[in-house]
Amino acid sequence: MRVGIAKERREGERRVAATPETVRQLTGLGLEVVVEQGAGEASGISDVSYRDAGAELAPSGGLDLGSLDAFAHVRPLTRQWAAGLKPGTITVGLASPASELETVAALAEAGVTAFALELVPRISRAQSMDALTSQALVSGYRCVLEAAMRLPRFFPLYMTAAGTIPPAKVLVLGAGVAGLQAIGTAKRLGARVSANDVRAASADEVRSLGGTFIDLDLDAAADAAGGYAKELGEDRAALQRRLLAPHIADADVLITTAAIPGRPAPRLVTTDMVAAMRPGSVVVDLAAESGGNVEGSVAGADVSVPTASGDGAITIVGMKDAASTMPSDASRLYAKNVANLIELMTVDGAVVPDFDDEVVAGACLTAGGEVRHAPTAEALAAASRKEGA
The missing domain is CATH 3.40.50.720 (NAD(P)-binding Rossmann-like Domain)
Incomplete structure (x- = not known):
């Protein structure tokens, strides 16, 4: 044959x-x-x-x-x-x-x-x-590299004679294969990493890689068949966004990897949440091609969002063909x-x-x-x- x-x-x-x-x-x-x-x-x-x-x-x-x-x-x-x-x-x-x-x-x-x-x-x-797992491994790694290239500061802690540079704070939303790879890569680059996922098993997986798990106390996990997450109802999704907002505002880098096979990506982050971040912060949306986890992300493009204070901007990176x-x-x-x-x-x-x-x-x-x-x-x-x- x-x-x-x-x-x-x-x-x-x-x-x-x-x-x-x-x-x-x-x-x-x-x-x-x-x-x-x-x-x-x-x-x-x-x-x-x-x-x-x-x-x-x-x-x-x-x-x-x-x-x-x-x-x-x-x-x-x-x-x-x-x-x-x-x-x-x-x-x-x-x-x-x-x-x-x-x-x-x-x-x-x-x-x-x-x-x-x-x-x-x-x-x-x-x-x-x-193949979804093998390619997500590549994509999660690439997301961190894209963020590191755009962030106007170091990822790791540096203690020098000229002063101490604190580590960058990286927040990962979605702790599937891509998210866990992003967590591990960001940790290897020396960042302080935290993460959130709606699935019950995610907390232990995040901690096993040295990340801090953010427990939003949404009352019930959202596990679906095959190890995927299921989409939250609108009320719980709104609560999730409200609880995530202060964590996002405190991050230097936000990486979103949440996806539901066969459906548009869940909207996790609004423009107002992005605008609350510090000037120069970077957001990388791996789900941009399927609708985006982040409002305003465009697949294959960088979008600049002014800060709420008007003293700078945040860059949203819409990933496209990440594994490629x-x-x-x-x-x-x-x-x-x-x-x-x-x-x-x-x-x-x-x-x-x-x-x-x-x-x-x-x-x-x-x-x-x-x-x-x-x-x-x-x-x-x-x-x-x-x-x-």
Whole structure:
């Protein structure tokens, strides 16, 4: 069976779905791997490295989708790419089904068996295939670097003959994988770090990294399936913002990482809360692409907000393609997630999905001309009814 790897076409995407290491892994399973020339260039991977690992190289722009039995990708496919795949082709990659309903419908219409890495069950056996976790690790790290580059002062404590410089105060909202990575990175840079999350287990995780957990005493935790947080009701959300306000005002750096899969990011911070921060403070919103945790954040842009006192400004950094800003390691992790899922489905040199396997079944988006992921199928049906109304 032939597995294809293309150069990503989405603007700003620098990752690639295979590395020489995973090419060797897949060819070792008896699969043929075809890599488009230039696919790994932005990640620092040469065509020669792929060839030496056992891949066949296809001309740039000349990957024949119709000749493939499986196709691995990073960003969600387009309708055009879906239409170019032959029926029965197996695809593995990020699919963003909640926001890419047209592509999901196209994949089903084309008879493609699509696996969405966002849907991989969050169970121990599937950890090596969990791309959301691996990429959140990269994103959380990058958020701290973005903040440190913009903050007009040091992160660590310095005691010098000329005086003592106190450590920067960093506040992280959301203590999932990205948030915990941000906490750890900020601590390693010497900042004084505090954090908040609505999930019950978060306090111990924050403290284990040396951070101070801010307990807002919201009465009840907001844990959802898969280790995610569920969205708070409006009354509790307003209370959360009110209780967070003094902690945000006291921070030099605010990093927000709260996200709910398939839904707009929860609004945690208002413009007034940002304006209460000290001049020169920095806010980094990792969720800017999905609506933003911070009012006024713009994905891929820096926004200046005047302080309430009018004596300076705060910078809001809206993150975009966060994992792609570190494509080498992001690709290394992501490609391994992809290869591990393909390996799980490979038997005697052929990729044969076993839908009795809970990981395979859970990650399947479309198969046999149908949308197998129930929430996405319901969303498509609702969209169809709306169009027909």
